[in-house]
Amino acid sequence: MNYTNAKKTIATFLILYAFVGFGAHATSVSTEDAYPFFSWFLFVTVPPRIQSGFDIMLVSVDGERLETPVHLLDRPDVFSSEGVTERELSEITQRFAHSIRGKRHEQISELRRMLEVHFSTHASYAVREYSYDPLEYFKNKKVSSSIILAEFLVGK
Amino acid sequence: MNMSISPAKIMKDAYARLSDTLDNFIKGGTDFEKAKAIVPFFYYFLFFIAFTHLEGLNHTIAEGASGFTPRFPLFWAPYVEYGTVVTLVFLTWVGTSLLACLFPYIRTVRIFAFVGFLQYHAYVASFGQPNHQWDHWLWISLILVFLPGLTREPSVETRRTFSLVFWGAQAFLLLTYTMAGIGKLTYAFIQFSQGQAHAFSPDAGALYAATQLNLMQETVPLAGIIISHPWLAWLPFLILLELQTFALVAAFRPQLHRIWGFGLILFHIGTFLTMRAVFTAPSALLLLFLLASPFAPEKKKWNETLSSIPLFGRLFQYVTKRIESGRNIN
Structure with a gap:
């Protein structure tokens, strides 16, 4: 050439x-x-200045309501993360939230089964949607607002 | 009188002008000698990368074939056991790149090196979305296949063609950054028109960093300061837009090669330190093809360099002319 x-x-x-x-x-x-x-x-x-996310919070343990709901992974005595990575749990949470919003009951049941097998005691949990400023969230995990999409009792 | 100018004529004129620009610095002299000296280093780097990846061979096999959907260069993979596929891919890459280290000027060997790396590239891309940081290596190893064969005393034509193909690799590398810059500008206008944060917003850099790090639940050394003081990232981000968007222009201005190579390396370091975006693979290519550019002038004339920076060069020229005319009056 x-x-x-x-x-x-x-x-x-x-x-x-x-x-x-x-x-x-x-x-x-x-x-x-x-x-x-x-x-x-x-x-x-460029990511938006207000973003939203979903998480699953523990609401009560053995019939007693918690003063402040906590993340599932913060209570290894109630929720065992063995066999599920944080990333997998995050994906389950996303799918769970979207299924609740879309009222897809079969998927909700399936995801409940996947999640509740990790509970070692009687508890209830809530799927939450929260909004946050990403800059504030990075600095101090501050959430601007949140709503509970649904609450579930393990096994029921 | 026909005043219309056809798109074909515009393109033809543009090609002629750019072609003349290339002819001004692709001479087949010292540029050829330098380009010829640099080419083997591409394969030295390629071999080094291949060999370091070989360390992870057992681990890669052990991770299993879940999600493995072979891309077209691995058309032979379905007929072979998965562990053997991985082993062959890694060893072929090591072997062919080592051969190219020994015989970088033989075209057949360079073809083998390209095919060897293509197998690895295709393997990595066979688990969903490709990891694009290796794309430059792939395409440049293909471009270098077209380097002309060298006799003991190559003709001026051959020497010029060699330099030109080397330049082609530079141009491809810079083209990818220009494409990235065009993407950012396009979406900047879209987001601006929708009242959203956009690439020219003072907090754009901080938003990128915070969002990415929140998602990964990690932090990096400069994240805290950028997120606490978003304005600190504003000017670097605007400079980045300039570096990316006009990268291909820099390909035609050899006096900008080194400054662009350095700037783009800083960009990759910066995105890692602020948002943990890992894009280290192109850095070696930026060193080889831009920082060590055979076309960059030996003696730096800062006036000329700064004047040739797209957009800001004209501003710089205007300011220096005003200063000079002020001096002349005095």
Whole structure:
């Protein structure tokens, strides 16, 4: 390949790469995949100033209501995390919350079964949606507001 | 009189101008000698990375094949036991990159090195979304396949073509950053129009850091200060937008190669220290292809360098001209 043709080839390749990469993003933002091409649209959206999340809080143990609900993982004497990683628990929590909001009762039952097998005693728990400023949450885990989506008694 | 200019003519004129720009610094002289000296180091790095990954071979096999959906370069994987697939992928990568360390100027060997790395790249990408930090290595190992063969005394044409292909690798590397910059600018305008926080917001950097670290439930050394004082990240973030968006422009301005390479390395260090974004793999390429650019002028003329920075270069030129004319009057 001579110098002049090499220039044309490189130009064509760069344009083609950009075209395919951008095209992959334009046609499927969430599952963009045109392996091995890529749009390089990484971290393109600035996260919002108010964000929301879900968690599961322990509300009562052996019939006694807790003064302040606590995260399941903060009570290993009640909830055993053996066999479930934090990431898996987080995924279960997300699915649980969305199932409650979508009133998908079968999925709710299935997720309850997956979760309640880890309880070692009689307890009740709540699925909570909370809003927070990510900067404040990072500094001191401060939550702006929260609502209980649903409360469940283990085994019932 | 026909006043219309066709898109084809615009593109042709643009290509001609850029081509002339390349001809100004791709001479086949010392640029060729330097490019030729740098190429083996690409394969030295590639081998080093392959060998360090080999340490994790047993662990990778033990993790099992859950979620393994072979990408097209691993078309042979379904016919082989999983542990053997992993072993072959890792060993092929090590073997082919080592061969390229020994014979970097032989095209067939460079092809093997590309294929060897492609197997590894495809393997990693076969568990859902690819890990893009290795993409540059993949494509540059393909580009380098097209380096011309060298005789004992290569012609000027061959030397220029060698330098040009090397430049092609630089241009590809910088293109990816420009694409990232275009993405950020595009969504900045979308988010701005929707009244959301956007890339030009003073707290953009802090929001990225806090969100990412909250998700990962981790912290990194600079996170606390950035999140407590979001304005500290504002100027660095704007500089980052400049670095990314105009990266491809820098490819055509050799006096900017080193400053862009340094800036992009700082960008990767910065994103790790503020939001634990791990993107270390391109750093070696930024060193090899930009910081050590064969086209960067030996003697730095800071005036020329600063004047050629996209957007701000013009401002710098204006300010220096005003200062000079003020001196002349005095």
